[in-house]
Amino acid sequence: MTEKHFPFSLEAVRKLAETTPTPFHIYDGAGILAQVKALYDAFSWCPGFQNYFAVKATPNPAILRLLHPMGCGVDCSSMAELVLAEKAGFKGEEILFTSNDTPAAEFKKAAELGAILNFDDISHIAFAEEAIGHLPEFVCCRLNPGKLKEGNAIIGKPEEAKYGFTPDQLFEGFRMLKARGVKRFGLHTMVASNELKADYFVETARIVFDLVAQLSKALDISFEFVDLGGGIGIPYRPEQDTVDLPRVGEGVRRAMDEMLVKNGLRAPRIVFECGRYVTGPCGWLVTRVLHIKDTWKKYAGLDACMANLMRPALYGAYHHITVLGKESAPCTEVYDVTGSLCENNDKFAIDRALPVLEPGDWLVIHDTGAHGHAMGFNYNGKLRSAEWLIQPDGTPQLIRRAETLDDLFATLVPTL
Ligand SMILES: *Cc1c(COP(=O)(O)O)cnc(C)c1O
DSSP states (O other): OOOOOOOSOHHHHHHHHHHSOSOEEEEEHHHHHHHHHHHHHHTTTSTTOEEEEEGGGSOOHHHHHHHGGGTOEEEEOSHHHHHHHHHTTOOGGGEEEEOSSOOHHHHHHHHHTTOEEEESSTHHHHHHHHHHSSOOSEEEEEEOOGGGSOOBTTTBOGGGSSOSBOHHHHHHHHHHHHHTTOOEEEEEEOOOSSBOOHHHHHHHHHHHHHHHHHHHHHHTOOEEEEEOOSOBOOOOSTTSOOOOHHHHHHHHHHHHHHHTGGGTOOOOEEEEOOSHHHHGGGEEEEEEEEEEEESSSEEEEESOOTTTOOHHHHHOOOOOEEETTOTTSOOOEEEEEEOSSSSTTOEEEEEEEESOOOTTOEEEEOSOTTTTGGGOOOGGGOOOOEEEEEOTTSOEEEEEOOOOHHHHHTTOSSOO
16 A cells, blocks of 8 residues: 655645646656665665666656756667757766667767667667767667567567567677677666565566576677666555665565576666656646536536646556545545546546536546656647646746746647
8 A cells, every 4th residue: 555645735826826826747856866866865875776767768867957966877779869858967877778669860879979889679779880980988788589578568578579689689789789899798687567566676686687598608798787677666555565765676686696696796886767657646737627417427528638747548557546635535426537628538537436626626636747748749739738847945947947838839740
């Protein structure tokens, strides 16, 4: 069980709404730092342990700057994310570039920043060498374990996922990299998204360590890091539990000891690329009820829509909803909680038991800190919202203003 809390008062939220009308996202800086600390604590046994925050989860420089002093790097997968990382002050190997289907210009930019390149495919070795003019000294490759490992709902079965090298291709790939002068090596895999079971990550680590041992011996190379990707899940539902991170840390430590250290192999540093785990539970979408509609079903229509939070429509994902000021009211009504897009899947919740709602009620949709605002889009001309960061000292900081119609129309030729 995880209690769904919202750390700010209705009064505080009303105050923010005076300058940024609802809907908007609000992030709890202190909470974000606590998440990072728990992850680092679980791997305190591992020198050089690092989380490269997946920029795509919450691509805002204020969030990146909050994470930087905690020792986090950034994981980028596009030009925009590389530029954001650069502007937010990340340098060199603090930047990991885990892309796929990668344009030449992005390899070039990543190399210029001194980022660690994480290749998604064997063909990218020659492609990146051509794009950059040479290969960097440190290269990581992404494993797709295929049938060695079951995936989960968001990423799907590894053998049907577009990402990564097959194990055989890794032998060939690292042989090529070594022959072309690459000196430092990493191995990455990410086969699950939003996974809650601690042992899943330990099993994944075992698959990667096994390959690290085989590759090290076959090619006489050593691995500087093992990147277990992102994918640490969060309890979106109140009946779910948070991932047992100490169990993940301890399981990975034991596996490394048994499979690498005891075989005389170098102990690689463990890194992750977690986004959701870090910011997901520390963000909320604040929205108000516009209309209550009673037809074949009861509908609560909000001023937010799928453009502000796409996960329920995209994945059927559950997001908990709290009504501010009615936290202890009994949930006697059942609503579909909708947005205003001309799409019937524009629903934040279906058949959700809630207190009796009225127009004007303040709702918070929980766990929107990752892959929330970031997935926003402009269909139906809906504008993306503002984002607020409540700094760890309690000061509210507007970290993105809301879009305007001028923003929306800015790319039209000729202009309106
Ligand atoms: C999306 C993604 C992540 C972050 O995933 P989370 O679920 O937010 O932890 C990390 N690495 C890669 C390669 C990704 O595609």
